[in-house]
Amino acid sequence: MKNRLTRRSLLALSATGAVLALSACGGNVGGGSASAEFPSGPITLTVGQAPGGSTDLIARAAADGMADSLGVALPVVNKPGANGALATEEVAAMAPDGQNLVLLNASLITITPLAVSADEAVSLDDLDVLMGLSQDDYVMVASTKSGMENFDDIKNSGKKLSFGTTGVGTGSQLAQELILAQAGIEGTTVPFDSGSPALTAVMGDQVQVSTVQLGEAKPQIDAGTVTPIVVFSSERNEFLPDVPTAIEAGYEVPVSQYRAIAAPKGLSDDAKQKLVASIKDAVATDTYTSFNEKNMLTPNEISGEEVTAEWNELAAKYKELTDEYDISLAGK
Amino acid sequence: MDFFGPVLDGFGTVLDPTNLLYCLLGVVIGMLIGVLPGLGPAATIAILLPLTYGVEPVTAIIMLAGIFYGAQYGGTITSVLLRLPGEASSVVTVFDGYVMAKQGRAGTALGIAAIGSFIGGTIAIVGLTFLAPLVASFALDFGPPEYTALALLGILLVATISGGSKIKAIIAAALGLFLATVGRDGFTGAERFTFGNLSLADGIDFVPIAMGLFGVGEILYNLEERHRAVSAPLKVANVWPRRQDLKQASGAIGRGSVLGFFLGILPGGGATISSLASYALEKKTAKDPTRFGKGAIEGVAGPETANNAAATSSFIPLLTLGIPANATMAIIFGALLIQGVTPGPQLISNDPELFWGVVNSMYIGNILLLIMSIPLIGVFVRILRIRAAILAPITALITLLGAYTIRNSMFDVMLVVMFGAVGYLMKKFGFEPGPLVLAFVLGSLLESNLRRSLLVLEGDPSGFLSRPISATLLVVFVFVAVWPMIKSAIDQRKNRLVAVQAVKEKENA
Structure with a gap:
């Protein structure tokens, strides 16, 4: 009896293993026979x-x-x-x-x-x-606590601001660095690991501004927990029709x-x-x-x-x- | 009445047979994938996402949430029985859980973990029901300086939880901190210790390190032991926790619930730190701390309760603020969007049925998990009855397969083998893998947040002390670091006084 139970649980275990193995490798089956009809x-x-x-x-x-x-x-x-x-x-x-x-x-x-x-x-x-x-598209958002509502507010804030990005070598970083350099704004750029922590940091006013992807920021923009400043597309984004593009604001940042x-x-x-x-x-x-x-x-x-x-x-x-x-x- | 109306309606939603079925499906899938290390809840949910397109949003999220907390429990099973912690938050469970299994108390360990998870989960849901909007802002107050202080405290706790030699634990932790630096630097893009290998560009994943050091290392070590001496057959008794066990663990479960609930709210690393903090707290408050690492039931009950409470409370930032606290939450966030529901501050008012449906499904899901796990524990512990010659290769298979599934890469499989060799050597020379693995997880949290803090604070470290939360955490840090020294000084003085008194009494006599 004991023996059978062991065997049964073993069988169950190896069956689970096999199923999982198959599902994990599913992507690699097929391929070969180049001469045959595609696919x-x-x-x-x-x-x-x-x-x-x-x-x-x-x-x-x-x-x-x-x-x-x-x-x-x-x-x-x-x-x-x-x-x-x-x-x-x-x-x-x-x-x-x-x-x-x-x-x-x-x-x-x-x-x-x-x-x-x-x-x-x-x-x-x-x-x-x-x-x-x-x-x-990328959108630049400011914390509500900072009170900044448009790019001029950021430019004329007179304070040293922190700017969050979604990481090194991302569009978020490039877009933000470009607009800051063109406007001559001195600020500290703070890279986060991805979009979500960069956005969270703006919501908590840990940094005053972040540039993140629109899909991530939209729920917060709608709820009014962050303020949209500019979008970086070449034309206005259909999902945020009231937010100006960086190009409209006079900066060359097509990111x-x-x-x-x-x-x-x-x-x-x-x-x-x-x-x-x-x-x-x-x-x-x-x-x-x-x-x-x-x-x-x-x-x-x-x-x-x-x-x-x-x-x-x-x-x-x-x-x-x-x-x-x-x-x-x-x-x- | 305004408050309870929607809450009760939520129960109506959950008790709908379709939703109940999906809840059951979710927790069963979750438990199964929790057993396989690499294939975590995040990947499973992403793969199963298309299945949920056709059903109601609330039904879909109930199932996905079930996968998430079901997986938490599945991970416990492998940690206790096979020494395979699938996630960072179950590493500390291994310390006492695996020892208990070796002592023939696997049933007790799994039983108390199930009960603790149930209680922790339930308390966290009650917290979620009544406190969610109040505590949500807590997550926003945590900026880089606060995370830095928390990670520092965590690393200090790592050094204190080890059962063996302090020096060896610190050496292992230092190695863990070093491994955390491997990969592309998140601030400058510079390559660190990658040797030009793109597979190392994102650093090393937690799973190959933990699987190698714990799982494969243990298998190799046991092989050698077996050659040396015929080991006694492993005792396997399916002992349900006795009243005495429950009594012993009840304090740990209570403290673990509260710790887990609050730390789980923090996005990133909350669950890991809560299990670690719970273990450290139990060890500090225990009358006899030397029992820890040798099969103390509180060492399983506390952390397991805490990580389940944390898993539940990590829904708070998602549901109330629209912030995903971890990778799994990020995917549930995506699933909600696809369903046309926007998770965010307006969710409770716009979609009360969905909000309370999901929250209340967790009560049901937790009960389902408890009901399922109790009879299954008897089945699971029989795994230990399997001869090592058969069990060891299966364990190795699960481990390697798990490592492969993280990102479908053979490179990670090779890493497991390599860390397996390291784990074997560590065990042979009396080093514990626990401090290494935990320091590795906390190391990247510490480094990136410290650098981020210094950027935000413009290089002025006094900023850490002018912010209330980080200042408090740093005070706790100093206290925990200095207390043992003060305590030993006081003890010595007491001893001296007693000795002096004894001498005096002798003279008098």
Whole structure:
């Protein structure tokens, strides 16, 4: 009796283990047989950020629609590390059979290289960008306790202010450093680990101003616990129509986060066409469009060639601006 | 009546059969994934998120919340039985829990953990029900200087909780602080100790270190022991906590509930520090502190109560302020947004049904967990009856699989193997892994907040003392650091007086 119980619990244990192992490895099955018709099996979409973040949610929303369109499973696999560089380099080195894709954050290509050494910087050269997805805007918010309501208040505060960012080498840091440098404001920049603590710090007036992503700040703006100052998109954001852009306020700070799907370089035309068509199908679904709206993402569904051109242009632009105003993202 | 109306309506929501079913589903999934180290509640919730699109928002959140606190309990099982703490907040449970299992009291340890978790969770929900809006601002008053002071206090507690040699504990803690510096510097982007390896750019994850040092280290050590001598078969008795055990643990459970409730409100590190503080508090207040580390029931009851209370109260900042306190909360935040509900200061007034539905589902979820875990403890402890030759490879498998699932990377698996070797050597030379792992967790909290504080305070350290909360914490820090010295000085003086008196009496006689 004892023996049987042991065996049974063992069996249960190993069964659980096997199930978990299968679910964990789900993303890696399939792949092979390049000669066969595309897609030859499940397609893996790798995300360089942890599960649950906005990048991951976008990947999962797109993957759902693509899977329906292509008729194969499209598991999302998270490989966080080095701001997404780890996942991007790994996928770039894979066979260009279209079975492995990666979700790209523009900041990795355009902004991170300004903060890390040259050999860690990631470029688009080894990738075929399939299509752009959406634009995620940054907004500068001030604490209600500080009483500041617009950018002039910050400029004329006469006090030394602290400015929170969501981390080194992020759009939040770049946008804020640029506007402060152009307005000639002296302040202390305080990097936090991500958007949530940077926003919390403004709510508690631990820092007076922070620049965070709109989706995170919106509930607090609506509740009046923080005051929106400027958005950094080139045009007013549809979700915050009353808040001026930095450009309107007279500063040249065109910083947003963009996302796109890419594959290893050298994709066959057939595979590329099918994949692009599936992304187009995915972004046209009601589920996806309402997902964008709820997460305050502005659709930016441009072709892969346009994405490559735009991002390379932005990278050069940011380099030029940071040189002009003598800004170093890697601390002073 | 204005207050209780929505609260009672919330119970109506929970008792709806669909919601009850999803609550049960959530806690069962949570308990299962809690057993596997790397696959934490955050990742599970992210993966299961699409399943919740089709159901009502309140139903979805009830299930997701169930996964979260169910996982807390699942982690206890592996900590006690296999010496595998899946999360930083259950590291201290290992100290006495695993020893109790070895003494054949695994059932008692798991039982008291279940009871403590239930009580801690329930007290925290009551707190959440009545105090949420009042205590929420507490989280906002905690700026970088306050976190710095809290982390300093935590690291000091790490050194005092160790059972063995103080010097060895401090050496291990120093190594933990060193490991916390690995990775890209969050302030300048400079690489530190990464040797150009991108896998190290984000630093080392908690799971490979804890799994390697505790789990694999223990397996390797046991293998060697077995070769040397035939070890006696492990005693396994399914002893439900006796009245005497309950009496002994009741104080610890009470203190753990309060500590956990308040520290859990703090975003980032609250649950870990609360379990650590609870253990230290129990050891300090115990009549015989030497029992700790040798199977003291309070050493399991206190921290387990505290981390569950903290898990519950970490919903306060999310539901009342819209601040996610940890990675799991961040995903629940995302899930709420997708459901069209905006978590934030207006949630209670805009969506009372959802707010109270979720809060009240936690009462039910906690009861479900308790009901489920009691009969299951008997099943779980039988794991220890499995021959080591079979159990050890399974444990190793769970450990490696867990490390792989953190970010689907073989690099983390190699790290577990490496830290396993380190853990084996540490055990052989009498070092405990506990101080190392806890110092590692608190180290990054301390470093980033200290640097952040100095930025905010413009390099003026006196700012730490002009802020009431950080000043209070620093006073406590100094007191805890200096007290043992004062105490030994007083004791010595007393002894001397007694000795002098004895001599005098002798002379008189």
